[in-house]
Structure formats: C-alpha cells, structure tokens
Amino acid sequence: MTASPRPGARPRRADAERSIARIVAAARERLGTDPNATTDDIAKAAGVGRMTLYGHFRTRADLVDAALRDAVEDGDRTLAAVDLAGDAYEAMRRLLVSSWALVAESAALLTAAQGVLPAGRVRELHEGPAARVGELVRRGRDQGVFRTDMPTAWLVGVVQHILHGAAEEVRAGRLEMAPGELSDMVTKSVLAVLAVPPAPGPSPAETPPGRAV
C-alpha cells in the first residue's frame, strides 16, 4: 500500500521515484530466485540503504506486494499484446508461450507472496491474467475445441498448476532441458488437458479433427 501512484498526495521527488523503481526491480529479481531473500539482500541488490527501503515500504509484506503487483502488471501488459483472435486452440498456444516465460521468471516470487501476503491477496492480484485465460477457455468451448465437462475455473487452475509446477522444478535445478523444449512440454501438456477428449465408447468415427500437438 506504500509506494506507487497515490491519489491526492503531493508528487514524489524524482530521486525517490527512481529509488522506488530500483527497489521494486531488485525485489522482483531477488525474490524471483530466492523466496527468502531478506530486506537487506534486496536493498543491497538495489544499491540502496536498507533505511531508504523502509522509507518507502513500511513492511516486508508491503514490498512483496509491490513486487508481485509490478510483475503481474508487467506481465499483463505483455499478454495483452498476444493475438487471441481466431482459432482458440492456436491462440491458447500463443498465450501459453508468453505466459510460460513470465511465470518461469517469477517462480519464487509467487512462493514468497503466498507466505507473506494475507490469503486471497495473491489470488486477487492474479485476477487479470486468470481472467484472460478464462475468457479464452470459454471461447474455445464455444468453438467446440475445448472440453466442456469440467468447470472453467478448474481448467484455469490446472493450467496454473502446470505452469507454476514446472517453474518450480526449473528453479530447483531438477529438470534439465533446453528452454525451448520446456516451453514446448508445458504447451503440449496444457493443451492436452483443455482439448476435447476423443469420443468415448464404440463410435470411433466422429473424433474431433486432429490437432498438431
């Protein structure tokens, strides 16, 4: 709740604005690697005294919140640039590639946030991206390319779990793979969950048109 455009307050001085930006950036960078990075670590990484940090963020939670908010907004902007028109299946593929890069980058930050922020806050901040995915899923269902036998909310959840799970593994150093390959696995796996399943039972004919997966 500290820092960032506060309505009705006198504008911050330019150097303060600069400090804040550096701190938030450092927080994203450090917390994106080690969820237990201390305020001191972050201040150092920002090239700023710890006291300066506390001048702008009353508590560690405040800082984490700001970092996450920044990361999400940033990501949301990137995702907004993804072309979601046309075939929902292909659109989802594009969206996933972009999302993966973002998620992988902030893997640990999310963990840190979950530990420090009040329950629900993390969710609240993710509403934007989640809505984006949800919307696309819904469109895919209308187009008949995504399955309709599970709630949209559940599907969106699964997408997130695969994304974050993979990101965690990468961070932990298990899972050695070329970045491109990883992005591919994630995409394939998620699309497999979303796609309409092959028709059940004895009628093998009316399967949905094959997809390059």
Place this chain on the structure above:
Amino acid sequence: MTASPRPGARPRRADAERSIARIVAAARERLGTDPNATTDDIAKAAGVGRMTLYGHFRTRADLVDAALRDAVEDGDRTLAAVDLAGDAYEAMRRLLVSSWALVAESAALLTAAQGVLPAGRVRELHEGPAARVGELVRRGRDQGVFRTDMPTAWLVGVVQHILHGAAEEVRAGRLEMAPGELSDMVTKSVLAVLAVPPAPGPSPAETPPGRAV
C-alpha cells in the same frame, strides 16, 4: 534421523515408543493443515510436553522429516494395494483415486517439508510413489495408450503438480466441490495429459480407440 527403528541401539521403552507414535501422528495432522505449526502446537496436539518431543527429535527438521517419511510410507503401503495389472489406462485411474486421497490429506505437510528439509530430501522420500507412477506410465506407453512424445519424468512431474495444486486449492478454501467430484476432475485432467493425443494432420481415421474419460 532420530526416532524410528535404529539398528544396533538398545530398544526403547514402551511408553517412549508410544509417545513417538503420538508425536508423529500429531505432526502429520497439524502440519497437514498448517505448514507453520510450531513444535509447541504439535506437542500440545500430541498431548505431550514440548520437552518430551525434543527428547525424541533433536530439531524441528528431524520431526518434519519423520512426519513426511511416515506419511509417505503409509501412503506407499496403500498404493501397493492398488491393482495395477491389466489395462494401464484403467490402472492409472485407480492409482489416481487412491493417490488423490493421500495427497489431499498431507497437502501442507509437503509445503512445510520443502521449507525445512535440505533440497533433494523431499524428492528422495517421494521416490517410492514416483517410481510407482513412472512404472505405470512406462507400461502404458508400451501398451500404446499413453503418449510417448514427452519424457516419462516430465509426465510424472505433471501428474504431481496437478495433484498437489488441487490439494493446495482445497486447503486454501477456494474451490468448493464435493470430494467425489474433485477426485473425478483430478483423474480426468491427469489422464488427458497422459493419453495419446488424437492423430495430427489430415488422416482422421486412425485415432486410438475412444476412451471413457
């Protein structure tokens, strides 16, 4: 490393054995809900003095390790009872239903362990169940019912992420659903990832025999 059958040490007195059992049970119960439960919480829940607890577990990490070990062994025993013969697809369905119950029960315990235990230890303890899943996946591939275009290790990972992700959501209170329904979603989602994808391209004929998903 404390507690639990130590080779070559004089046997523990019966009451000590009993205390240990109660402590481990309490640890599983409490840590299964709140990953930040303190040693004091756990001792109280076990109906035992904190000092007694420290008499058997030198450190908190020791305790968490014991709790997780116990949970995994316990689960492994349950899973060993699942019939994995015959069609791998159906076998996996059975395995998932059992696994889900276990994972859901110890959701937070895993989180606690990740925070306290040395990196890799959690993985090590999960080797048993993971191997079980991996083995079945491999068999499914041989049978031609599971996809072969992604490494087994990756697939196993995805299964875990969906399982644990869903468990976390339940614990956090989001995701209101009947338990049975949940188990169903998990199963469907996982199987969707594992199943051979519909044939790509123009040849819509040779799709694998439809599956009731």
Place this chain on the structure above:
DNA sequence: TAGAACTCGTACACCAACGTACGAGATAAC
C-alpha cells in the same frame, strides 16, 4: 539558494520460534 525531501549509516529494541539446562517425579523393565 533556501528549504523541503530524500538518503543512509549505526545502533538498538523486539519478537517468535528454536533449542538447552536442570531436576523432580512417574513408569516401565528385569
């Protein structure tokens, strides 16, 4: 160039949870 805003070091109070020390009393083992 005056003054407000900002930086930042040192030093410290604080807090929660961990883990230890001591020792009297209960209880199992033989």
Place this chain on the structure above:
DNA sequence: GTTATCTCGTACGTTGGTGTACGAGTTCTA
C-alpha cells in the same frame, strides 16, 4: 523393588530477521 528410562515444567540462552530512532549529509525543486 530397584534401576534405568522416560516425562515434562519452568526458565533461560540463541538466533535471525523485522522494524524504529536519531541525525548528519545530499540532492531535488522552485
């Protein structure tokens, strides 16, 4: 029934990170 083991309360030392206090110096802003 004797002895080693175990229980468990109180009290204390430790640690590591958070947040505050003070105050001198620096840099914007106007």
